[in-house]
Amino acid sequence: MSDHQWSALMKGDESYAGSKSFLKMQRTIQQLLGFPYVLPTHQGRAAENVLFSATIKEGDVIPGNAHFDTTKGHIEYRKAVTVDCTIEVPEAQSKEHPFKGNIDINKLEACIAQYGKSKIPMVIHTVTCNTGGGQPVSMQNLKDVAAVCKMHGIPLIFDSARFAENAYFIKVREDGYQDSSIKEIVKEMFSFADGMTMSAKKDAIINIGGFIALKDEKVYQACCTYGIIFEGFITYGGMSGRDMECLAAGLMESTEYDYLHARISQVAYLGDLIRAYGIPIVEPAGGHAIYVDAKAFFPHIPQTEYPAQVLGVALYEEAGVRGVEIGTVLADRDPRFPGKSAHPNWSFCVWPSPAAFIPITTCRSWLGA
Numbered sequence: 001m002s003d004h005q006w007s008a009l010m011k012g013d014e015s016y017a018g019s020k021s022f023l024k025m026q027r028t029i030q031q032l033l034g035f036p037y038v039l040p041t042h043q044g045r046a047a048e049n050v051l052f053s054a055t056i057k058e059g060d061v062i063p064g065n066a067h068f069d070t071t072k073g074h075i076e077y078r079k080a081v082t083v084d085c086t087i088e089v090p091e092a093q094s095k096e097h098p099f100k101g102n103i104d105i106n107k108l109e110a111c112i113a114q115y116g117k118s119k120i121p122m123v124i125h126t127v128t129c130n131t132g133g134g135q136p137v138s139m140q141n142l143k144d145v146a147a148v149c150k151m152h153g154i155p156l157i158f159d160s161a162r163f164a165e166n167a168y169f170i171k172v173r174e175d176g177y178q179d180s181s182i183k184e185i186v187k188e189m190f191s192f193a194d195g196m197t198m199s200a201k202k203d204a205i206i207n208i209g210g211f212i213a214l215k216d217e218k219v220y221q222a223c224c225t226y227g228i229i230f231e232g233f234i235t236y237g238g239m240s241g242r243d244m245e246c247l248a249a250g251l252m253e254s255t256e257y258d259y260l261h262a263r264i265s266q267v268a269y270l271g272d273l274i275r276a277y278g279i280p281i282v283e284p285a286g287g288h289a290i291y292v293d294a295k296a297f298f299p300h301i302p303q304t305e306y307p308a309q310v311l312g313v314a315l316y317e318e319a320g321v322r323g324v325e326i327g328t329v330l331a332d333r334d335p336r337f338p339g340k341s342a343h344p345n346w347s348f349c350v351w352p353s354p355a356a357f358i359p360i361t362t363c364r365s366w367l368g369a
């Protein structure tokens with residue numbers, strides 16, 4: 001955390017109900033992100049648990065862009081399924097495509113046509129898309145997805161762990177945003193969402209915490225019931241007052257261009273160094289991590305012997321660097337057939353190239369999480 005956050009920590013109000021630190025966090029989220037209703041949780045997956053308890057039922061279908069594994073887990077735990085509508089990028093453009101986290105509007109429309117609005121309680125757009133390599137989503141895509149959702153009366157929820165990094169990529173890569181501040185971009189991004197879940201360990205730069213923010217009071221009230229059961233009273237939700245103080249300070253700092261530029265440039269620099277050693281990586285470099293293509297790294301290891309898992313173990317043994325496989329071992333199991341990996345025949349496939357990626361991050365929050 002920053003010096004500003006450490007000093008904010010000393011001001012934590014630890015009242016059980018109505019903590020001043022909660023009010024400060026709520027005000028910051030309202031002003032910065034534009035949501036009137038805020039419910040704290042102890043981290044991002046807890047926000048998913050609370051929101052999905054209030055909104056998702058067995059048999060539902062949740063389209064999105066390569067849902068994060070905890071998100072997918074919480075959906076499948078409820079015997080609902082995800083549909084991955086991420087754009088497919090032709091091989092030739094793959095290294096330069098600026099927004100590989102975008103949702104393909106045709107895929108989304110087809111999913112809604114196939115399952116019908118009554119089975120789709122929400123669309124989840126993950127900004128940036130961690131599973132896909134920390135790849136960002138363009139403002140245009142957020143706008144287009146929101147228009148489709150609005151037309152069908154389906155709420156649009158952002159999984160927002162790295163929303164500030166996403167705003168940075170919009171500023172530097174999307175036409176028309178070069179002169180906008182990160183805070184202006186963030187405000188516009190969230191104007192397209194009905195709600196959000198947040199893992200505050202990422203772009204609020206704190207050690208533990210999360211929240212749900214919503215525009216609809218009824219959904220908020222429904223979430224409050226589950227928040228109290230799972231997390232704690234609605235003005236702390238598993239967080240201490242000092243953590244809420246730090247979260248408020250962190251949100252303001254993480255939405256500053258200079259901070260984001262320094263952080264994201266470190267990731268790009270790491271990518272340049274790794275590439276210079278001839279190691280195959282996912283390009284362009286994402287916002288928070290470099291993803292090594294383990295299948296290309298270990299061409300002699302067949303898929304059935306988990307090349308990315310092997311790389312993770314070997315890297316740790318050799319260098320003490322902790323990465324993680326993103327592939328078959330991490331992937332969920334098909335909720336209809338426990339024990340079996342979810343696969344493309346189940347109308348979707350999260351892993352374009354299973355067992356292929358291992359992110360190595362420069363970011364302390366990931367290494368420590």
Ligand SMILES: Cc1ncc(COP(=O)(O)O)c(C=O)c1O
Nearest residue numbers: 043044045068070130159161199
């Ligand atoms: C996109 C995304 N969503 C949700 C989560 C889950 O958050 P937490 O680890 O705080 O439970 C993460 C964590 O890495 C994430 O990257």
